[in-house]
Amino acid sequence: MTDNPSGPPAVTIAFIAESAGVSIPTVSKVLNGRSGVSVETRARVEGLINKYGYRRPSGSRGSTVEIVFREMEGTWAVDIIRGVERVARQNRIGVLVSQLGPDSSPATSIDETIGRRPGFVLFVSEISAPEQAKLKAKDIPFVVINPAGELPDDVPFVGTTNWRGGHSATRHLLDLGHRRIAMINGPDYPFCQARMAGYFSAMAEADVAADSSLVVRTFLTREHGYAAALELLSRPDRPTAIFASNDMQAFGVYRAARELGLSIPGELSVVGFDDIVVSDWADPPLTTVHQPLFEMASAATDLAFTLGRGEPVRQVGLEIATVLTIRKSTAPPRS
């Protein structure tokens, strides 16, 4: 956590202020993302900071990183915590975990988080405007892991390649010979939209006419996947394959197929998304798009620490690649 002793001498706030012809508090405001600086001055100061690579003095950050969950459930939360913990441990940083209580709002809960004086904050999937504003005002670096919604351009995030994942899942089914491929889509989140766009792109590339009646939108739960699949599979011209927006939905498809006496993959191929730990234990083991949650969480932690050191980062957002994991739930359609 110390500067490289053989490197150039440290650039101080005073040096930046003198070079820019502004006061030290003005530079501090820019560094800490606070208001009260004109657009021109901010741009000039930021240009100099980027040029000279100002670093915050070592040790001026808190020694914990807090992971903020909206709701800590499902089998994926542990992967995220473990990914953060690995990088935090290497940096001798403690890991705090919190979730919104039933009576809490993000705007009040973030005050409690700030009260714990974390050096860094990681948000899982969601971040609100008050959270962004309050952390910026306190100069606490934050990163969103697996963002569910649209983010302003200056909010750092680590996501996954959702379009690519949807594309590779659908391509796999097309390569097996399927043509009537249904998709169970999720709610109106960008990551769901991207998965569906990957589906449509792959279908178009294979010159398969899109049948919009085969795309069903519902929630990302097993129960909703079950209901959607029951409806799709009860049609006279039922699909031969279903691509679900997450593994929970896919397990709902399993249940619907079982009730309807359809064998997987003999009479129905199924692909999920996420590769949660239990996907491999299903009967049959689920073919799914692996979402690298552990690596995403590690990368987000790295990014937060880099931002905290005041080092320039090449990009504030990145997506870590999905990988299609082929197991036993997909096969060529019966002709």
Place this chain on the structure above:
Amino acid sequence: MTDNPSGPPAVTIAFIAESAGVSIPTVSKVLNGRSGVSVETRARVEGLINKYGYRRPSGSRGSTVEIVFREMEGTWAVDIIRGVERVARQNRIGVLVSQLGPDSSPATSIDETIGRRPGFVLFVSEISAPEQAKLKAKDIPFVVINPAGELPDDVPFVGTTNWRGGHSATRHLLDLGHRRIAMINGPDYPFCQARMAGYFSAMAEADVAADSSLVVRTFLTREHGYAAALELLSRPDRPTAIFASNDMQAFGVYRAARELGLSIPGELSVVGFDDIVVSDWADPPLTTVHQPLFEMASAATDLAFTLGRGEPVRQVGLEIATVLTIRKSTAPPRS
């Protein structure tokens, strides 16, 4: 948050300092794990602290509770974190999470934990002697959740009723009419011994002669459960039911049965232990002994906070009841 007024007078830092023949700042350094105290002096002060039972004044506790995992894996870790988080949030206490690194030992890792100045520490399943000694010397309350090993009488813990769970699982199979009931036992931990003892007690109560060849001891993984079940089910006089020591082993039994063409529950009944979140999604949904991890973690956090307030507790160890959750993996044997 005050000491029990009817208890003995509080031991002060000044008293410890005078008894040890050192200054008050020296005692403070020992209490707070700071350097600058010789090994001999530290040992003398820690000895006196342990002897007289110094308690920090109310309100001086750190505002975090740290959960120490040996290895944070499996689907149960989130239940524990959520259980701690619920009680901690009500008390406006932050939740720290850590696990032993691949290169760490409990003796060195606990120093890092203490360095984060947690108010309370919760250990999941395991606690070492150095961990106990160092936390006692620092007067940091700690509780073990779901202890795997034997504990000294003065180490507070919250476990579950393992004997009762093993008993009710076996009784359920006996009530269905099974007599050749195998048990896949786990390693030589007290909680595995208790589950097995529950099995033997239920068998004896039903006047079923125990066949020790039907009790197999192995590790608590899906792979080991699979191997054990493959062996048991390949015997000419194969069991009609298997009680596994945890759900992971039970999923291994599912796999073995599938490979051998045995239907569950038609030709084989299976009972697990834990009721991890995915037990309900299995095909068929698994009958299992519900281990109330969320409630255990909440109770352990409550207990740690009570100890931290210096309030007398009626018992330092408690077991929260298991509940048999009957799903679809058990049925009467085919006659």
